[in-house]
Amino acid sequence: MSPDQIGFVTLLKKEVMRFWAVLGQTVSAPVITALLYLLVFAQALQGRLVPGYDGISYTQFLVPGLVMMTVIQNAFANTSSSLIQSKVMGNIVFTLMAPLSPLEWFGAYILAALVRAALVAAAMLATALIFVPLPVAQPLALIGVFLLAGGSLAALGLIAGIWAQKFDHIAAFTNFVVTPLSFLSGVFYSVHSLPKFWYTASHLNPFFYMIDGFRYGFFGHADVPIAQSLLWMSGFFIVCSGAALWMLVTGYRMRK
Amino acid sequence: MSAPFPPALVIDEVRKSYGSLQALKGVSFQIERGEFFGLLGPNGAGKSTLISIIAGLSRATSGKVAVLGHDTVSDFRLARRKLGVVPQELVFDPFFNVVDMLRIQAGYYGCGEEVWPWIDEMLERLDLKAKRSVSMRALSGGMKRRVLIAQALVHKPPVVILDEPTAGVDVELRRTLWSFMRDLHSQGTTVVLTTHYLEEAQEMCSRIAILDKGEIKALETTPQLLARHPFRFLRLKFANGGSLPDSLRSLVASENNGVIELKLDTQANPIAAVFDALRAAGLAIEDVHTREPDLEDIFLELTK
Numbered sequence: 428m429s430p431d432q433i434g435f436v437t438l439l440k441k442e443v444m445r446f447w448a449v450l451g452q453t454v455s456a457p458v459i460t461a462l463l464y465l466l467v468f469a470q471a472l473q474g475r476l477v478p479g480y481d482g483i484s485y486t487q488f489l490v491p492g493l494v495m496m497t498v499i500q501n502a503f504a505n506t507s508s509s510l511i512q513s514k515v516m517g518n519i520v521f522t523l524m525a526p527l528s529p530l531e532w533f534g535a536y537i538l539a540a541l542v543r544a545a546l547v548a549a550a551m552l553a554t555a556l557i558f559v560p561l562p563v564a565q566p567l568a569l570i571g572v573f574l575l576a577g578g579s580l581a582a583l584g585l586i587a588g589i590w591a592q593k594f595d596h597i598a599a600f601t602n603f604v605v606t607p608l609s610f611l612s613g614v615f616y617s618v619h620s621l622p623k624f625w626y627t628a629s630h631l632n633p634f635f636y637m638i639d640g641f642r643y644g645f646f647g648h649a650d651v652p653i654a655q656s657l658l659w660m661s662g663f664f665i666v667c668s669g670a671a672l673w674m675l676v677t678g679y680r681m682r683k
Numbered sequence: 684m685s686a687p688f689p690p691a692l693v694i695d696e697v698r699k700s701y702g703s704l705q706a707l708k709g710v711s712f713q714i715e716r717g718e719f720f721g722l723l724g725p726n727g728a729g730k731s732t733l734i735s736i737i738a739g740l741s742r743a744t745s746g747k748v749a750v751l752g753h754d755t756v757s758d759f760r761l762a763r764r765k766l767g768v769v770p771q772e773l774v775f776d777p778f779f780n781v782v783d784m785l786r787i788q789a790g791y792y793g794c795g796e797e798v799w800p801w802i803d804e805m806l807e808r809l810d811l812k813a814k815r816s817v818s819m820r821a822l823s824g825g826m827k828r829r830v831l832i833a834q835a836l837v838h839k840p841p842v843v844i845l846d847e848p849t850a851g852v853d854v855e856l857r858r859t860l861w862s863f864m865r866d867l868h869s870q871g872t873t874v875v876l877t878t879h880y881l882e883e884a885q886e887m888c889s890r891i892a893i894l895d896k897g898e899i900k901a902l903e904t905t906p907q908l909l910a911r912h913p914f915r916f917l918r919l920k921f922a923n924g925g926s927l928p929d930s931l932r933s934l935v936a937s938e939n940n941g942v943i944e945l946k947l948d949t950q951a952n953p954i955a956a957v958f959d960a961l962r963a964a965g966l967a968i969e970d971v972h973t974r975e976p977d978l979e980d981i982f983l984e985l986t987k
Binding site: 428429430431433434436437438440441444445448449513516517518520521522523524525526527528678682683 | 735738739740741742759760761762763764766768770772774775776777778779783787788790791792793794795834
């Protein structure tokens with residue numbers, strides 16, 4: 428490996444080691460929370476039919492959405508919490524002084540967030556499969572949607588982490604942007620069951636396409652065509668990545 | 684084309700403004716390879732701002748910095764690989780233990796297992812061997828400072844900047860650090876030091892720059908800087924509580940517990956003339972002591 432590649436791999440490894448050191452908090456806790464959602468909603472809405480999803484039980488319908496919601500939240504949490512902790516503790520100087528390019532920073536943080544999101548998704552699916560049988564109709568779409576959604580949210584987490592100056596700012600970003608958008612993205616319902624206004628509004632929420640695309644990967648059909656979801660997600664990924672890279676290149680709020 | 688043996692550091696017309704505040708007002712100087720260089724100045728002089736710009740933590744409003752001929756912006760990778768910086772603040776990553784932290788730091792600079800023996804050597808030299816597997820968060824302040832020093836040296840940089848490395852540390856660490864730095868310097872490492880302990884700078888540095896209010900006030904070898912001061916000090920204690928004649932009052936630099944220190948211009952106030960005046964006043968001297976000006980006197984003179 429060249430010195431540049433060693434630098435990149437080291438930053439990636441360090442970011443993985445960081446969440447690995449507190450695995451109970453970074454992987455187990457979100458999996459348990461999502462499984463509790465599954466337990467409560469599946470129990471309360473058992474036997475309910477989902478419009479447009481014939482032959483699929485409500486519990487089956489729920490699992491892909493919950494997994495993707497957890498991917499979204501954890502990919503965002505990994506990059507944003509890592510950056511804000513480093514900034515508040517001051518140890519960000521070690522990486523700022525290192526001979527790492529903005530692209531290497533970006534790549535290492537995004538990949539580490541994807542590793543955490545994949546671990547969370549795998550743990551959730553493995554547990555859910557004990558109780559609910561799930562088909563995998565389109566594995567490539569599943570992987571593509573996971574990478575685009577996880578990558579976008581990791582990039583959004585980078586933006587939030589660079590912009591934030593204290594933990595409260597990250598909490599605000601999580602509570603007022605990420606959580607509402609993920610809850611209103613069709614995790615618990617099909618958008619076909621919504622009134623006209625909310626049906627239209629849902630189509631402006633990028634998280635909706637992540638949930639819907641992921642569901643397509645399992646069932647082979649969803650509320651909107653997969654091409655539309657992939658297009659929306661690609662656009663969102665490009666916008667988030669572009670903004671994050673611009674911040675890294677210019678040293679926005681980091682290299683004063 | 685770059686010079687075959689460029690200086691360790693070239694700082695060229697570096698300016699830095701924070702809004703209307705000008706932290707650096709066009710600072711230029713260069714540090715040759717193998718120097719032990721002191722960068723001194725009062726709080727707020729701009730030392731840390733300059734170091735942040737050299738290290739890439741901050742961007743200059745204008746001007747250029749090169750480390751061993753590598754521009755810190757356009758050729759940042761090589762510039763940073765040649766540089767090790769011990770930051771002033773006691774910062775650490777709480778997720779890792781000492782040896783993992785050092786190996787991660789080495790990796791950032793493209794170094795792998797080949798530097799592990801060097802890491803072990805540093806742990807030994809900095810008395811960190813027993814703390815090798817201890818979490819960073821469990822270390823005392825002094826131990827964290829030792830790790831910071833090791834982190835800056837882990838990739839064996841030819842240029843090392845120590846930003847107040849001995850602030851708030853005990854005598855033992857100070858001695859350990861200076862012995863380690865002397866060894867590295869004797870092997871060819873360029874060392875740049877900022878410190879508030881001026882006796883350290885006087886003892887260690889071959890050349891000194893004094894920065895004040897964002898400008899270089901002096902840049903000379905340490906002996907030249909010391910010779911700059913045209914004064915010497917005469918400390919007197921009179922027997923039987925005698926007091927200084929009025930003709931010498933204007934020369935008093937300090938007065939403490941009956942001990943008077945006179946600041947004498949070597950040309951205008953010869954010591955013999957002072958003793959003649961004391962004799963004429965009939966004063967009996969109990970104790971006398973002369974002192975050459977030290978770096979602190981020069982520093983105060985230049986930054987007042």
